Amino acid sequence: MQRFTDLKVWQRSHAITLDLYRLTATFPDAERFGLTSQIRRAATSVPSNIAEGSKRTTRKDYARFLNVAEGSAAELEYLMILAKDLGLIAPNRSDKLCEEIQEIARMLFAFRKKVESTRS
Numbered sequence: 001m002q003r004f005t006d007l008k009v010w011q012r013s014h015a016i017t018l019d020l021y022r023l024t025a026t027f028p029d030a031e032r033f034g035l036t037s038q039i040r041r042a043a044t045s046v047p048s049n050i051a052e053g054s055k056r057t058t059r060k061d062y063a064r065f066l067n068v069a070e071g072s073a074a075e076l077e078y079l080m081i082l083a084k085d086l087g088l089i090a091p092n093r094s095d096k097l098c099e100e101i102q103e104i105a106r107m108l109f110a111f112r113k114k115v116e117s118t119r120s
Contacts, residue, residue, distance in 0.1 A: 002054075004051045004054040007050065007054075007111075010047050010050045010051065012103070012104050012107070013073075014047045016104065017043040017046070017047060020043045020076075020097075021040060021043070023089070024040060027083075035079065035088070038079055039076065039079045039080075039083070042072050042075045042076040043076055045068070045069065045072035045075075046076070046108075047069075049069035050065070050069055050108075052065055053066055053068075053069075062115050066112040067112055069108050070105055070112065073101055073108060074105065076101050077098050077101045080098050
């Protein structure tokens with residue numbers, strides 16, 4: 001089994017998590033326990049679930065963790081839309097982040113399908 005840090009989908013989800021931590025540091029203090037926290041938790045969930053799933057003993061379990069990561073990516077995309085609509089992120093910045101999140105989600109979907117179809 002490939003080490004999770006070697007996976008492109010993990011590398012990209014880790015990179016966007018770092019980017020979002022930096023971005024949310026500029027949010028108003030009033031959002032510290034609201035949107036800032038939600039964005040950070042959702043962003044962190046994607047690479048965390050890829051990592052945790054990679055150590056599961058069955059492909060079914062691994063696929064389940066990848067599916068959780070997909071759900072977190074969808075949540076994160078919504079949170080970018082919300083942050084844009086609240087004026088916390090510029091529209092062009094939000095659009096670029098959403099494009100990257102959508103690409104990560106596509107990668108996760110394809111990887112999950114591969115994991116599900118591979119024989120042990």
